[in-house]
């Protein structure tokens with residue numbers, strides 16, 4: 490799988506995605522803050538992560554992603570969406586870079602100060618043109634999964 494993590498931070502989830510991405514899988518870990526990418530780089534240099542070779546660090550803004558259309562099978566983002574000034578534009582950018590039928594997974598944790606209800610996340614995704622696929626989790630943490638359908 491070709492995966493994009495939006496707002497990877499210091500990489501709490503990135504290494505898991507890299508291991509799950511398959512033999513030829515790749516994870517593009519994108520963040521707007523260079524210091525977060527530096528922390529992820531440091532994490533990847535630890536002995537337990539030295540075998541992980543399929544993570545590419547990318548400095549960038551989700552509102553203007555530095556990728557071609559139809560590039561990714563999966564885009565995921567954890568406790569990021571509510572921080573964004575233009576959520577609709579950001580979601581449409583994610584959709585642009587996703588392959589038709591690709592998956593967007595949005596995860597939120599109750600401990601995050603910006604925590605939105607599931608219904609809020611679903612509404613944001615649908616307003617950006619995604620099709621709701623699955624909701625998993627509970628009040629403490631949840632993931633809303635969408636599919637990217639593209640008009641020809």
Ligand SMILES: C[S@@+](CC[C@H](N)C(=O)[O-])C[C@H]1O[C@@H](n2cnc3c(N)ncnc32)[C@H](O)[C@@H]1O
Nearest residue numbers: 496497498501520521522525550551567568569
């Ligand atoms: C609350 S942290 C979550 C980090 C990580 N996803 C995690 O769960 O540990 C939000 C992250 O989103 C990043 N971010 C905020 N605005 C962004 C933008 N416009 N484009 C890309 N990343 C952004 C921040 O720099 C920060 O690393």
